[in-house]
Amino acid sequence: MNGRRVFPGSSSMRSLYLLLCVAAAAVATLTTDPSGLKDGLYVESANIVGEDFFSAFAWQAITDPTHARVNLTDQATARALNLSYATRDSFVMRMDSTTVLDPSGPGRNSVRIISNASYTTHVAVFDIRHMPAGCGTWPTIIEVALDGSLAKGKADIVEGINNNGTNQATLHTTADCFVNPQSHTTSTGTTVSTNCDDVATASGGCGVRAPSNTPNFGPAFNDAGGGWYAYERAINTTRVWFWARHSLTVPLDVRFNLGLVETALWGKPFALWTNAGCDLSSHFGPNNIVFKNNICGDWAGVQENYSGAGCPGTCTDLANAHPEAFAEAYWDLAALRIYEPRAAQ
Numbered sequence: 001m002n003g004r005r006v007f008p009g010s011s012s013m014r015s016l017y018l019l020l021c022v023a024a025a026a027v028a029t030l031t032t033d034p035s036g037l038k039d040g041l042y043v044e045s046a047n048i049v050g051e052d053f054f055s056a057f058a059w060q061a062i063t064d065p066t067h068a069r070v071n072l073t074d075q076a077t078a079r080a081l082n083l084s085y086a087t088r089d090s091f092v093m094r095m096d097s098t099t100v101l102d103p104s105g106p107g108r109n110s111v112r113i114i115s116n117a118s119y120t121t122h123v124a125v126f127d128i129r130h131m132p133a134g135c136g137t138w139p140t141i142i143e144v145a146l147d148g149s150l151a152k153g154k155a156d157i158v159e160g161i162n163n164n165g166t167n168q169a170t171l172h173t174t175a176d177c178f179v180n181p182q183s184h185t186t187s188t189g190t191t192v193s194t195n196c197d198d199v200a201t202a203s204g205g206c207g208v209r210a211p212s213n214t215p216n217f218g219p220a221f222n223d224a225g226g227g228w229y230a231y232e233r234a235i236n237t238t239r240v241w242f243w244a245r246h247s248l249t250v251p252l253d254v255r256f257n258l259g260l261v262e263t264a265l266w267g268k269p270f271a272l273w274t275n276a277g278c279d280l281s282s283h284f285g286p287n288n289i290v291f292k293n294n295i296c297g298d299w300a301g302v303q304e305n306y307s308g309a310g311c312p313g314t315c316t317d318l319a320n321a322h323p324e325a326f327a328e329a330y331w332d333l334a335a336l337r338i339y340e341p342r343a344a345q
Contacts, residue, residue, distance in 0.1 A: 068297035094330030152285030
């Protein structure tokens with residue numbers, strides 16, 4: 001990884017930000033966050049920017065497991081077709097938006113990538129400028145085992161469909177894992193379901209919707225310049241935060257990439273799962289980070305969900321005959337930063 005770190009403003013401003021970060025870290029050792037959980041200091045272990053994504057991730061040219069109307073390409077094909085490209089401070093993954101498809105042929109060319117590294121206790125901060133949007137789209141950021149097995153759990157950090165304005169974070173596990181009944185008092189999101197068992201919930205898991213008063217998904221997210229999602233997986237808790245690009249509540253250590261983060265100073269997450277409802281250590285193992293850019297499939301393509309979002313005709317017809325509908329179906333990532341406990345460095 002190139003480890004680039006950009007500080008805004010003059011040298012005096014940079015010094016001020018560094019001093020604030022050091023002070024925050026010192027205070028954090030005595031601070032308990034609003035959820036009543038004590039957390040340690042996490043130190044940056046990976047700073048993935050621009051071209052770094054090509055070496056930090058593998059392109060999965062597989063049959064999409066959710067039956068999306070996509071043809072997932074390998075890295076060489078994605079680069080040749082300009083579906084994956086990078087600049088100094090940007091990495092873009094998009095799907096084809098020019099080709100009319102044969103209804104009996106392969107799906108629309110797209111990209112799914114998975115990190116080469118796997119993680120247990122860590123914080124992942126996703127600095128996102130743009131996410132896939134439009135009718136039929138189904139963008140997702142998840143953490144899951146390399147083989148996709150739910151024996152090691154799965155966390156959906158960013159997920160939504162068909163221009164819905166609200167993100168949903170979800171855990172998918174084996175049996176005997178539930179949302180802590182008190183989570184609503186220590187987080188800002190809305191619990192959609194409480195049972196995380198993927199079999200018992202027909203692949204629904206235990207989801208939490210982000211507050212609707214923030215531009216956290218779809219066109220609203222993109223129009224606001226994107227923002228930051230942060231996912232913390234600790235021994236006793238799993239949490240997800242969102243901050244819009246221009247929000248005054250963005251933590252300094254997130255906004256300015258100071259090389260360390262202290263989640264105890266971040267305020268309430270919108271999604272929270274604790275050991276009070278689920279033995280997280282027995283339900284989760286080493287997981288890899290996956291970015292997906294799907295259309296239609298088992299959720300977005302269900303007619304009730306598709307037409308209910310005001311989308312025309314059927315999702316399959318749109319996917320086949322209207323490539324222009326997917327001009328906004330792309331990820332633009334400013335950075336992915338991974339932080340791990342100091343002992344792991």
